[in-house]
Amino acid sequence: MEPVQTEDAGPVAEGREAPDGQVLGQMIRSARKEKGLTLEDVAKMAAIGRSTLSKIENNLTKPSFDIIRRLMQALDLKTPQLFVQSGKSDISGRRDYTLTGKGEHQETATYDHELLCTELTSKRMLPYISTIKARDVSEFESWVRHRGEEFMYVISGSLTLYTEHYRPLEMRAGDSVYYDSGMGHGCVSTSDEDARVLWVSLEM
Amino acid sequence: MEPVQTEDAGPVAEGREAPDGQVLGQMIRSARKEKGLTLEDVAKMAAIGRSTLSKIENNLTKPSFDIIRRLMQALDLKTPQLFVQSGKSDISGRRDYTLTGKGEHQETATYDHELLCTELTSKRMLPYISTIKARDVSEFESWVRHRGEEFMYVISGSLTLYTEHYRPLEMRAGDSVYYDSGMGHGCVSTSDEDARVLWVSLEM
């Protein structure tokens, strides 16, 4: 049940600093400068005051979440970087490896989800190998939903993917599908044998 | 060579609303409830006051970015969802399907990359199935690098994954690896036969 992890020592993962208000300002300023915009330009786009933006960039204030969100939109900034938690190492320059069947299992009556590469806790995508147990379609419960995107590849067996907005999709070994996981979904093994799928989830 | 796409018409992708402070509270509350924690539990973890958290969850206040960041950490929430920009077309409520071997191929002397699910152009992850042609290790060129993260799963055959910071990793069918794709990497088939891998790339 223990995942096999990096058996050779990796580089020292230097914990990136969280923007404790000490760097948040610089991040925003550099993003603005990069686009060649003035305080006023950005302030207008974000519908805030020039002075407010100036203070934020100089770390003279702890801005509200609302303001930051508007700035992010105005500057078209990708957000995850703002939330990098210090201490918790990120995956920068790192890797993690899992041998077949050695992942972290989470089993229910109808599934057996195996989470892979559990050492890297700050990774953005979550890779799983799941066994979808053969069963009657009538057992189909409610939709699964979680904001994000999902990719699924059928390793062996065959299954039916049910989705909220489409008619059921028959899938066989080698087939793959990509979908908005906010759309209700769920799958059922259609053969007598269990189906094995690999899927990768991206939370948003 | 043409990918098989959604053969049934999808729903109209309605632009998702951004959390204008009207739903932020609910998101945090549901995350807390999901974990079975009380206001006090979370408040302590995030080092804020109970009352503050209560007000945030009930949308009675516009919390500071700092507070939200601490709550995110405490609740282990993925953050991008809070910044969803409406307008930009996303894959909301959609899905795309590719049959084995029907993806968009891109072949070189040493690889054959098959991009899957090409209909969904705005997806965040890029799924590929690649054939890594059997060859001599001496042919190994320079590192591949691109900002982001990558997950790889070996479907068949065996290969060696070379990475900048680690020593080579021997992988066989069923093994998987996750790594920072900004770290130099590249792989070589180690058996006489070609190796087939499935990999998913997340650009950042």
Next chain:
DNA sequence: GAAACTTTTTCCCTATTGGCAACAAAATTG
């Protein structure tokens, strides 16, 4: 169903934000 306890909400008050406007600095122009 009252008592004891837990969890959440509501006041109250101080510290701080965020916008306006004046000020200073830098760039542009004639």
Next chain:
DNA sequence: CAATTTTGTTGCCAATAGGGAAAAAGTTTC
């Protein structure tokens, strides 16, 4: 190089965030 315009910084002040404590609502127990 003075005048003008543009960009960035600082006071000032109303509006409000956030913490402590008390009240209210919800649970559990006997």
